Amino acid sequence: MGIYVNRETKVIVQGITGRDGSFHTAKMLEYGTRIVGGVTPFKGGAEVEGVPVFNTVSQAVAATGADTSIIYIPPAFAAGSVIEAVEAGIKNVVCITEGIPVTDMMTVAHFVRSKGARLFGPNCPGIITPGETKIGIMPGHIFTSGPVGVISRSGTLTYEVVHNLTSAGLGQSTVIGIGGDPIIGTKFIDCLEAFEEDPETKAVVLIGEIGGSDEEMAAAYIKDHFSKPVAVFIAGKTAPRGKRMGHAGAIIHAGKGTAESKVALFREAGAAVVDLPVDIAGAVKAFF
Amino acid sequence: MKLLEYQAKHLLKEYHVPIPEGFVVKGLSELSRVVQRLGGRCVVKAQILAGGRGKAGGVRLAGTAQEAFSAAEALLGKPLETYQTAGKGELVSALLIEEQLSFLKELYFSITYDRETQTPVLMLSAEGGVEIEEIAVKNPDSIKKVRVNPMTGIQEHHIRELYLSLGRGKEGYRAFTGLVRNLFRLYMERDAAMVEINPLVLLEDETFLALDAKMIIDDNALFRHGDLVEIRKVPEDEQQEVEAREKGLSFVKLDGDVACMVNGAGLAMATMDMIKHHGMEPANFLDIGGSSNPQKVIEALDIILKNSKVKVIFINVFGGITRCDDVANGFKKALSQRSMTIPMVMRLTGTNEKEGRRILEEIGYDAFTDLKEAVARLKEVYKGIREEH
Numbered sequence: 001m002g003i004y005v006n007r008e009t010k011v012i013v014q015g016i017t018g019r020d021g022s023f024h025t026a027k028m029l030e031y032g033t034r035i036v037g038g039v040t041p042f043k044g045g046a047e048v049e050g051v052p053v054f055n056t057v058s059q060a061v062a063a064t065g066a067d068t069s070i071i072y073i074p075p076a077f078a079a080g081s082v083i084e085a086v087e088a089g090i091k092n093v094v095c096i097t098e099g100i101p102v103t104d105m106m107t108v109a110h111f112v113r114s115k116g117a118r119l120f121g122p123n124c125p126g127i128i129t130p131g132e133t134k135i136g137i138m139p140g141h142i143f144t145s146g147p148v149g150v151i152s153r154s155g156t157l158t159y160e161v162v163h164n165l166t167s168a169g170l171g172q173s174t175v176i177g178i179g180g181d182p183i184i185g186t187k188f189i190d191c192l193e194a195f196e197e198d199p200e201t202k203a204v205v206l207i208g209e210i211g212g213s214d215e216e217m218a219a220a221y222i223k224d225h226f227s228k229p230v231a232v233f234i235a236g237k238t239a240p241r242g243k244r245m246g247h248a249g250a251i252i253h254a255g256k257g258t259a260e261s262k263v264a265l266f267r268e269a270g271a272a273v274v275d276l277p278v279d280i281a282g283a284v285k286a287f288f
Numbered sequence: 289m290k291l292l293e294y295q296a297k298h299l300l301k302e303y304h305v306p307i308p309e310g311f312v313v314k315g316l317s318e319l320s321r322v323v324q325r326l327g328g329r330c331v332v333k334a335q336i337l338a339g340g341r342g343k344a345g346g347v348r349l350a351g352t353a354q355e356a357f358s359a360a361e362a363l364l365g366k367p368l369e370t371y372q373t374a375g376k377g378e379l380v381s382a383l384l385i386e387e388q389l390s391f392l393k394e395l396y397f398s399i400t401y402d403r404e405t406q407t408p409v410l411m412l413s414a415e416g417g418v419e420i421e422e423i424a425v426k427n428p429d430s431i432k433k434v435r436v437n438p439m440t441g442i443q444e445h446h447i448r449e450l451y452l453s454l455g456r457g458k459e460g461y462r463a464f465t466g467l468v469r470n471l472f473r474l475y476m477e478r479d480a481a482m483v484e485i486n487p488l489v490l491l492e493d494e495t496f497l498a499l500d501a502k503m504i505i506d507d508n509a510l511f512r513h514g515d516l517v518e519i520r521k522v523p524e525d526e527q528q529e530v531e532a533r534e535k536g537l538s539f540v541k542l543d544g545d546v547a548c549m550v551n552g553a554g555l556a557m558a559t560m561d562m563i564k565h566h567g568m569e570p571a572n573f574l575d576i577g578g579s580s581n582p583q584k585v586i587e588a589l590d591i592i593l594k595n596s597k598v599k600v601i602f603i604n605v606f607g608g609i610t611r612c613d614d615v616a617n618g619f620k621k622a623l624s625q626r627s628m629t630i631p632m633v634m635r636l637t638g639t640n641e642k643e644g645r646r647i648l649e650e651i652g653y654d655a656f657t658d659l660k661e662a663v664a665r666l667k668e669v670y671k672g673i674r675e676e677h
Binding site for chain 2: 075102107111114136138139142154156158163180183212217235236237239247248249
């Protein structure tokens with residue numbers, strides 16, 4: 001079961017013929033993901049790992065009935081690929097691409113929402129419901145199914161935490177990498193709402209970072225609306241403060257974004273905040 | 289990418305935003321001609337990327353050609369130290385010489401993006417000048433903020449709301465509308481992360497003029513702004529960082545002696561947190577990024593080895609899109625080209641782990657799977673080195 005995606009989810013791969021696209025198509029198929037098609041312009045009719053390739057997303061959707069897509073497209077074209085997917089009727093778009101300009105992403109984020117679709121990322125490892133489907137680039141073997149929901153802004157740090165959870169005998173319901181960019185689709189709060197509704201999720205791990213205010217909003221949500229126990233790690237306590245120019249950033253993000261402010265708010269919300277990522281599994285174990 | 293004031297003003301001019309008459313000077317010999325054209329009275333402005341320039345004496349008023357010359361002589365070719373230059377000072381290699389203007393009022397105007405609402409946000413305050421951040425804390429309501437839906441773009445009512453916050457009559461509205469529209473167009477078209485005009489001055493004829501300008505262009509968008517890449521000036525203390533970025537690496541030099549090389553920014557930050565937690569100091573932040581390329585490992589190692597303070601190297605790779613065999617191949621190649629005397633502790637797990645370990649074995653290296661064990665080993669090695677010294 002899990003949230004957002006499961007073994008029934010039909011997935012197409014945008015950028016399926018590229019180095020990363022084809023490699024991870026094989027890995028996802030191996031995991032059991034229902035990859036039903038791929039898209040690369042002007043390579044329609046070809047096959048990758050036995051999966052048919054189409055010229056456009058709408059052709060792929062018409063032929064396969066897919067409602068989910070994963071994007072491995074270079075940054076200059078990735079924002080357009082998200083729009084193409086949503087216009088073709090895709091409901092869940094997972095965007096792996098790193099380095100998409102902010103001005104592109106602002107428009108895309110609003111567009112996706114206006115169409116009632118959902119975007120994961122960009123600059124994210126994807127989403128996995130262990131034992132059912134993996135729509136992303138994460139190493140599948142470290143995941144195992146169980147009661148812990150995981151939400152993270154970071155890719156490899158997620159692997160670290162999941163590896164520790166699995167080693168400690170704590171399986172995961174769904175693991176979502178929401179992406180490390182300033183402008184992303186699905187946020188912490190959206191995932192928390194979905195985990196609250198999911199009867200199989202008994203506890204949640206939230207992995208945040210310095211910068212932005214999504215963690216602060218998540219902490220407020222946990223305090224008022226979330227009934228399940230939450231363990232939190234915030235990366236970047238020792239990171240140097242970014243050099244900056246001008247005042248605009250400081251005005252708009254006044255007082256938010258530091259590790260201290262995030263940690264304090266999560267503690268106030270009753271979450272178990274740990275100092276090191278390797279301590280997460282111990283904190284979760286204490287919930288059961 | 290940060291722009292120097294004169295570069296930012298060049299863009300303002302391109303977008304029909306009024307700026308003072310001015311000239312860029314890179315040598316004292318060019319000065320007299322320029323000052324003469326401005327009629328003697330002028331402002332001499334040091335062109336540096338760091339903020340805090342005004343308070344540090346980098347902006348000087350001159351009433352005569354002689355005064356302009358002494359101001360220029362005092363600034364040009366010398367380092368200017370501000371509260372943002374970390375004690376070193378930034379070399380002034382150009383001056384902007386501008387006309388002196390009289391104005392009615394100093395305002396603050398900026399456009400940046402708001403992560404929370406995922407929109408551009410325009411900010412205007414009647415209290416321009418250097419104390420704007422203090423004002424933002426003490427009296428946040430005095431800064432008017434207007435958010436623009438990126439799908440529909442800027443509308444007349446956005447501009448009206450901003451203007452009304454100034455409490456001024458209708459006379460200046462037409463000029464203000466043109467100004468805001470042009471600045472917003474610049475912000476979007478040139479992929480700015482920030483455009484800040486402080487001060488924006490109101491002139492006696494109810495028009496507006498940008499007396500100063502700061503701009504940051506989104507690095508991710510530079511692929512479509514070749515003209516800006518060409519004029520790029522990289523601050524001295526960021527040169528290594530920019531070089532690294534061009535190679536697809538994300539690097540920040542720090543003061544410690546434990547170098548680290550990690551895949552992914554989050555894990556890299558967490559690795560630094562762990563190093564510090566165990567009483568050591570990270571020498572750098574280094575994220576080799578999310579794609580798989582053995583060459584990146586070689587370049588990352590080269591950057592680390594440039595820092596003579598480094599006593600031990602800690603490698604932490606959890607393969608996802610990065611494949612362990614690619615990382616191992618990078619090491620194999622790097623180590624065949626240079627002799628390494630600095631000890632290395634490695635943690636390698638995830639995608640293609642088995643293949644990666646086999647390659648490392650061939651060259652006599654071993655790697656941990658578990659991060660806790662790897663850090664414990666790092667601590668031991670570090671302790672050993674410290675005791676030798």
